[in-house]
Amino acid sequence: MAEIDKTRQILETVMVIPAGKVATYGQIADLAGLPGRARLVGSSLRSEFDGAEVPWQRVLRADGKIAFPSGSPKAEEQRQILIAEGVCVKNNRVSLADYRWQPDMATILSALKY
DNA sequence: GATGTGACTTTGT
DNA sequence: CACAAAGCCACAT
Numbered sequence: 663m664a665e666i667d668k669t670r671q672i673l674e675t676v677m678v679i680p681a682g683k684v685a686t687y688g689q690i691a692d693l694a695g696l697p698g699r700a701r702l703v704g705s706s707l708r709s710e711f712d713g714a715e716v717p718w719q720r721v722l723r724a725d726g727k728i729a730f731p732s733g734s735p736k737a738e739e740q741r742q743i744l745i746a747e748g749v750c751v752k753n754n755r756v757s758l759a760d761y762r763w764q765p766d767m768a769t770i771l772s773a774l775k776y
Numbered sequence: 777g778a779t780g781t782g783a784c785t786t787t788g789t
Numbered sequence: 790c791a792c793a794a795a796g797c798c799a800c801a802t
Contacts, residue, residue, distance in 0.1 A: 665798095665799065668799090669799090686784085686785090687783075687784050687785080688784070688785055688786095691784085691785095691797095698784095698785080698796070698797055698798090699784090699797065699798065699799095700784035700785055700797080701782065701783085701784045701785090701797060701798065701799080702784090702797080702798065702799070703783080703784075704782070704783035704784060705782070705783075705798085705799060705800080706783095706799090707783060708782090708783055709800095718783080721783075723783085723784070723785085724784075724785055724786080728783090729783040729784080730783070736783085
């Protein structure tokens, strides 16, 4: 059952990402207290994809690219939502330098629920 | 229980 | 830019 806790921790962390900002799978894993488990972030989002409760669209690959092939339905949907939130997406990619989420200490502590 | 897969990352060619 | 290798681990078969 520990796996469920990890998944929930990841989803809670993702839900803390503010609109207009993005984060990478690895970054979420780190913030969730699970360094090196970037893949777990992906599989967690896949199993939960409600769209409304968890802002999965704000999670990108380490290089800022959307985690789906350009042109795929998912990639298009994600791109559209991000643009609606004010994030500039070019060539299936987002400039992390401009939109990367950089949470302050208080936010991190809150996400980890210490 | 072994094997393969995957919404990943990093380093090195 | 691409590809490979190694690390990672829940899940399905």
